[in-house]
Amino acid sequence: MLEVTSISKTFDGFKAVNNANLAVGKGEIVAVIGPNGAGKTTLFNLITGILKPDSGRVLFKNEDITGLSPHEVCRKRISRSFQIVNVFQRLTVFENVQISVLSREEKTWNLFTPSASLAIKETDEILESVGLLKKKNRTTALLSHGDRKVLEIAMALGGNPEFLILDEPTAGMAAEETSRCIDLIKKLSQIMGLTILFCEHDMEIVFGIANRIMVMVRGGTVIQGSCEEVRCNEAVQDAYLGGSDVCLM
Amino acid sequence: MDAVYSIIPAGVLSQVFVGLSRTTILFIVASGLTLILGVLRIPNVAHGSLYMIGAFTAFTVTKLFGGGSAGFWMALIIAPLVVALIGLIAERGMFQFLYEREHLMLLLLTFAFSLIFGDLVKLVWGGEYKSVPVPHIFQGFVPLFGDLPFPLYNLFLLIAGPVVAILLWLLTNKTKMGKIARAAAVDREMVGAVGINVSRVFAIVFVIGCFLAGLGGVLVAPTVSVTLGMDHNLIIEAFLIVIIGGLGNIWGALLGALIFGLTQSLGILIWPQFGIIFPYLAVVVVLLFRPTGLLKSTW
Amino acid sequence: MSRKTLLGLGAGIIVLLLFPLFLPRFYVYLVSLILLYGLLATSLNLVLGYGGIFQFHHAVFYGVGAYGTTLMLTKTGLPAMLAFIAGPLASAAFGLVLGIICIRLTKLYFGMLQISLGSLVWAIVYRWYSFTGGDDGIHGIPIPEMLSSPKSAYYFTLIITLVCLFVMWKIIQSPFGSALQGIRDNPVRSEMIGINVRMHQLLALVLAGFFAGVAGSLFVVVDNTVFPDMLFWTFSLEILIMCLLGGWFTFLGPMLGAAVIVALRTFVSTYTDYWALVLGIIMMLVIFFLPNGILGYVEEKFKRGFIEPEIEEQ
Numbered sequence: 001m002l003e004v005t006s007i008s009k010t011f012d013g014f015k016a017v018n019n020a021n022l023a024v025g026k027g028e029i030v031a032v033i034g035p036n037g038a039g040k041t042t043l044f045n046l047i048t049g050i051l052k053p054d055s056g057r058v059l060f061k062n063e064d065i066t067g068l069s070p071h072e073v074c075r076k077r078i079s080r081s082f083q084i085v086n087v088f089q090r091l092t093v094f095e096n097v098q099i100s101v102l103s104r105e106e107k108t109w110n111l112f113t114p115s116a117s118l119a120i121k122e123t124d125e126i127l128e129s130v131g132l133l134k135k136k137n138r139t140t141a142l143l144s145h146g147d148r149k150v151l152e153i154a155m156a157l158g159g160n161p162e163f164l165i166l167d168e169p170t171a172g173m174a175a176e177e178t179s180r181c182i183d184l185i186k187k188l189s190q191i192m193g194l195t196i197l198f199c200e201h202d203m204e205i206v207f208g209i210a211n212r213i214m215v216m217v218r219g220g221t222v223i224q225g226s227c228e229e230v231r232c233n234e235a236v237q238d239a240y241l242g243g244s245d246v247c248l249m
Numbered sequence: 250m251d252a253v254y255s256i257i258p259a260g261v262l263s264q265v266f267v268g269l270s271r272t273t274i275l276f277i278v279a280s281g282l283t284l285i286l287g288v289l290r291i292p293n294v295a296h297g298s299l300y301m302i303g304a305f306t307a308f309t310v311t312k313l314f315g316g317g318s319a320g321f322w323m324a325l326i327i328a329p330l331v332v333a334l335i336g337l338i339a340e341r342g343m344f345q346f347l348y349e350r351e352h353l354m355l356l357l358l359t360f361a362f363s364l365i366f367g368d369l370v371k372l373v374w375g376g377e378y379k380s381v382p383v384p385h386i387f388q389g390f391v392p393l394f395g396d397l398p399f400p401l402y403n404l405f406l407l408i409a410g411p412v413v414a415i416l417l418w419l420l421t422n423k424t425k426m427g428k429i430a431r432a433a434a435v436d437r438e439m440v441g442a443v444g445i446n447v448s449r450v451f452a453i454v455f456v457i458g459c460f461l462a463g464l465g466g467v468l469v470a471p472t473v474s475v476t477l478g479m480d481h482n483l484i485i486e487a488f489l490i491v492i493i494g495g496l497g498n499i500w501g502a503l504l505g506a507l508i509f510g511l512t513q514s515l516g517i518l519i520w521p522q523f524g525i526i527f528p529y530l531a532v533v534v535v536l537l538f539r540p541t542g543l544l545k546s547t548w
Numbered sequence: 549m550s551r552k553t554l555l556g557l558g559a560g561i562i563v564l565l566l567f568p569l570f571l572p573r574f575y576v577y578l579v580s581l582i583l584l585y586g587l588l589a590t591s592l593n594l595v596l597g598y599g600g601i602f603q604f605h606h607a608v609f610y611g612v613g614a615y616g617t618t619l620m621l622t623k624t625g626l627p628a629m630l631a632f633i634a635g636p637l638a639s640a641a642f643g644l645v646l647g648i649i650c651i652r653l654t655k656l657y658f659g660m661l662q663i664s665l666g667s668l669v670w671a672i673v674y675r676w677y678s679f680t681g682g683d684d685g686i687h688g689i690p691i692p693e694m695l696s697s698p699k700s701a702y703y704f705t706l707i708i709t710l711v712c713l714f715v716m717w718k719i720i721q722s723p724f725g726s727a728l729q730g731i732r733d734n735p736v737r738s739e740m741i742g743i744n745v746r747m748h749q750l751l752a753l754v755l756a757g758f759f760a761g762v763a764g765s766l767f768v769v770v771d772n773t774v775f776p777d778m779l780f781w782t783f784s785l786e787i788l789i790m791c792l793l794g795g796w797f798t799f800l801g802p803m804l805g806a807a808v809i810v811a812l813r814t815f816v817s818t819y820t821d822y823w824a825l826v827l828g829i830i831m832m833l834v835i836f837f838l839p840n841g842i843l844g845y846v847e848e849k850f851k852r853g854f855i856e857p858e859i860e861e862q
Contacts, residue, residue: 082740086740100741115725353788357792363828364824492663523675525671537661
């Protein structure tokens with residue numbers, strides 16, 4: 001479904017992403033892992049149009065989407081959540097998701113209908129599916145960190161995506177919140193049929209839910225493969241464990 | 250020289266250079282503004298008022314010392330220091346508590362100061378024009394362009410400008426304080442984390458910026474009538490110069506002032522009625538092609 | 549909107565409708581000014597408080613609207629009603645042009661380019677003596693008979709202001725308004741959920757320009773003059789102060805700010821020449837103690853009383 005070929009991005013002489021490759025099949029859950037600074041977020045930014053690549057291509061459903069601006073990428077039904085919580089702080093939980101839904105329905109040019117009366121059902125459905133329905137009227141500034149990360153995902157769902165990119169979805173979450181989040185991701189994949197690309201630092205989570213893993217080191221792709229292949233790959237061990245002779249985990 | 254005059258009439262050259270000497274004042278004030286903007290990230294709308302206070306203080310000091318040249322030289326030293334002191338009080342008393350706030354708030358605070366300073370000037374000095382005499386050794390003219398008399402004082406200004414520029418460059422590039430300030434302009438947190446007292450650096454930079462504003466005020470005083478309202482026109486010109494030069498860039502301020510001064514002189518020569526719009530037009534053109542300014546900015 | 553708020557507004561409007569019958573002309577003129585400055589400040593707040601755009605030179609749109617209307621009234625023989633529309637249309641068009649030029653820049657640079665362009669316009673108006681009256685401005689502008697008395701000018705201003713405020717309120721409540729607030733809070737996020745940020749901001753600028761132009765036209769009706777200071781950057785900052793003082797994340801804040809500033813200015817000026825000093829001190833107090841403005845402070849105090857109850861069932 002998504003194919004990224006030889007993509008590169010340099011910042012002021014620093015090669016953040018260096019000829020990276022990635023392939024995600026429809027319905028899969030693929031994880032991108034790598035040490036800090038490996039370029040995972042930059043890669044996501046390149047795919048979603050926040051950054052323009054210096055070279056390389058991004059194909060989505062065989063359509064070239066390289067260099068499209070973020071809102072155009074969203075229209076192709078690719079949605080994403082951010083690593084650092086990126087929500088609308090002054091608005092309520094409901095309003096956050098509602099804007100996403102209204103945007104998808106292309107109603108944001110409507111100047112006269114009160115938005116409070118629009119898209120209530122759809123927004124509630126999404127809030128229900130992520131478990132935030134009870135807090136719908138709370139201002140996001142008052143939410144716990146874990147809830148805000150879930151809200152991120154909810155906003156991404158507002159666009160009715162086929163492809164979901166999650167940037168460190170469980171970062172900073174407490175244990176209980178983390179397991180709820182994982183259940184949510186599983187549900188999104190199995191029940192709602194979304195294709196999911198995510199990155200994480202917690203290896204348990206990664207090996208727990210990913211179908212395939214792509215390993216990034218210093219901006220480049222080291223390997224893309226199943227959990228087994230990655231676990232025992234030497235280059236991966238070098239990167240993480242400094243060359244030890246043991247399979248990961 | 251006659252060859253030059255056949256291409257550009259002496260009168261025009263003379264006018265252009267008079268305009269350039271005015272540029273010196275613009276540059277000195279703008280350099281203070283760009284320092285404050287570049288290092289402290291404060292758009293100091295009160296800068297014009299500080300300039301005005303410098304001019305009025307020069308008037309008082311000159312009178313105190315008998316109204317002659319000695320007065321002017323004393324004013325040249327005292328007035329900028331007075332303005333710098335005012336700046337110090339404002340920074341320690343108020344600004345240092347607001348660095349975490351958004352630019353908008355800082356901008357409005359400086360605007361509040363400009364309102365207050367404007368009225369304080371009115372309170373202390375009253376509403377009429379004041380004039381400051383040109384110091385004795387600069388009175389008179391010099392036949393610089395053909396036979397045309399060129400005011401000595403303007404010649405002084407023409408020389409003073411680059412001198413100040415070089416001094417500032419030395420200060421920011423060759424002194425330890427200058428280097429710290431430049432680092433703090435780019436990443437204040439990092440500088441603080443390395444153990445340097447960023448707050449003190451900010452105070453010093455702010456004070457120097459204010460000193461420059463006061464200096465500009467003193468220097469301009471013999472050439473114009475010192476009045477209320479001189480702050481309003483100057484501040485917008487100074488800001489535009491800083492913007493096209495590149496925020497925080499002293500050479501940018503010089504370049505900007507040159508562009509501004511030249512386009513103004515030439516503009517008035519070519520089209521007297523609308524001459525003053527030429528600098529604004531130049532600014533717009535520059536910003537359309539280089540929105541961050543001609544030279545590197547620290548933001 | 550709650551019943552209490554509606555009742556309060558209703559009462560306010562009734563007071564506004566009736567008071568010219570009891571109070572002298574001067575107060576009628578004053579309230580007219582408050583209304584139109586309030587409209588102007590609210591139009592700024594549309595892009596500033598609700599859109600997060602650093603509109604540093606809003607006065608330009610006000611001035612363009614005022615001069616546009618004036619020039620139509622004095623230079624052409626066209627009917628006055630056309631002139632009153634021409635002003636706001638001119639400022640809206642100007643907003644579009646300015647927007648297209650500036651919108652590709654982020655925050656501060658946007659503000660600075662706007663200041664430059666605005667200063668250019670001011671300089672042109674200031675110098676073009678034959679067309680715009682130069683630094684004298686234009687006085688004694690011919691206003692149609694039925695609007696020329698202070699009372700009729702007032703009612704005209706009142707009606708137009710109320711209509712415009714209502715329209716702006718509707719816009720903020722609409723999906724466009726929601727999208728705009730989203731852009732204010734997080735432009736990157738907004739892009740990522742499919743909102744074309746630049747286009748939405750552009751529309752906001754055009755709308756703000758339009759309503760500012762309406763305020764400018766109203767000034768022409770109320771005061772029969774225009775002058776270049778209306779376009780000067782100091783006035784832009786005053787409008788900003790009105791927004792800030794009243795509360796720039798609230799809808800009626802700017803109107804309140806305008807009322808406070810105009811009332812204070814009139815009151816203080818009878819005692820002293822140093823209104824700027826007073827205003828400066830007030831601003832400092834607001835910046836330090838009331839950063840969200842008067843209405844912002846009131847709202848916070850009111851909300852702090854309880855935590856949002858969780859919704860148990862739909």
